[in-house]
Amino acid sequence: MWQFYFVQIFQFLQYDIYFPLSFVFLVILSSVYFSKVEESKKKRNLSLVFVFTIIFFIFWSALLTFWQYQLWRSNPISRYLLPPYQKIDYFLNYAYFHFWRDFFYRLLGSVLLLFLINFLNFIFKRDIFYDEEKILIPILGLFVFFPYNLILVFTGFFMLLLIIIFNFFKKKNSLNERFSFKNYWLFLAWLMLLCAPLILINYKFLQFKP
Numbered sequence: 001m002w003q004f005y006f007v008q009i010f011q012f013l014q015y016d017i018y019f020p021l022s023f024v025f026l027v028i029l030s031s032v033y034f035s036k037v038e039e040s041k042k043k044r045n046l047s048l049v050f051v052f053t054i055i056f057f058i059f060w061s062a063l064l065t066f067w068q069y070q071l072w073r074s075n076p077i078s079r080y081l082l083p084p085y086q087k088i089d090y091f092l093n094y095a096y097f098h099f100w101r102d103f104f105y106r107l108l109g110s111v112l113l114l115f116l117i118n119f120l121n122f123i124f125k126r127d128i129f130y131d132e133e134k135i136l137i138p139i140l141g142l143f144v145f146f147p148y149n150l151i152l153v154f155t156g157f158f159m160l161l162l163i164i165i166f167n168f169f170k171k172k173n174s175l176n177e178r179f180s181f182k183n184y185w186l187f188l189a190w191l192m193l194l195c196a197p198l199i200l201i202n203y204k205f206l207q208f209k210p
Helices: 002-012 019-033 039-074 088-124 131-140 148-171 185-202
Strands: none
Touching: 002 185, 019 039, 019 131, 019 185, 039 088, 039 131, 088 131, 088 148, 131 148, 131 185, 148 185
16 A cells, blocks of 8 residues: 555656655644744744745755756757757756746745735634734645645635534534634645645646646
């Protein structure tokens, strides 16, 4: 079973070069989020994880770009795809498509999630998210490739709605009672990340990228 899963992960890497990094940073994020520290310190640590994740993703993309350039330059055939035989635009387009595009769209997804949080607060005319969620949700957007990072947050909203409905009928509570999904976002992110190699690799329509 585990051998099959690792084979799926190896195949999945052609669609998501950030999968290993997402796994590592999700471990770090989980340890920070569930650490027993003051709320102000936790928010600061979450913000640091967010910034460091972006920086490391940029470093990873740059490193892969450098390795690809060196590989092409050392090959007697592919070196003709580089200057002075070809304009550098050809390699830059190749590097963007394979090593940078996914990162930019993940970052776009995170920005959209941040915008969505503020938009919902505006619509409901109150702060419906905890301060931790305002940082946590955009971070999680970096760990799932676009547009499925948006699906992650809407799945969380749907599950929160089910929790509200279940509690309403079970306890006859007022809908004015506050419910939150903040303690479950990480578990949902883990579920989507670990299931991605098993699901996305087997369904072509789910492999769509802008």
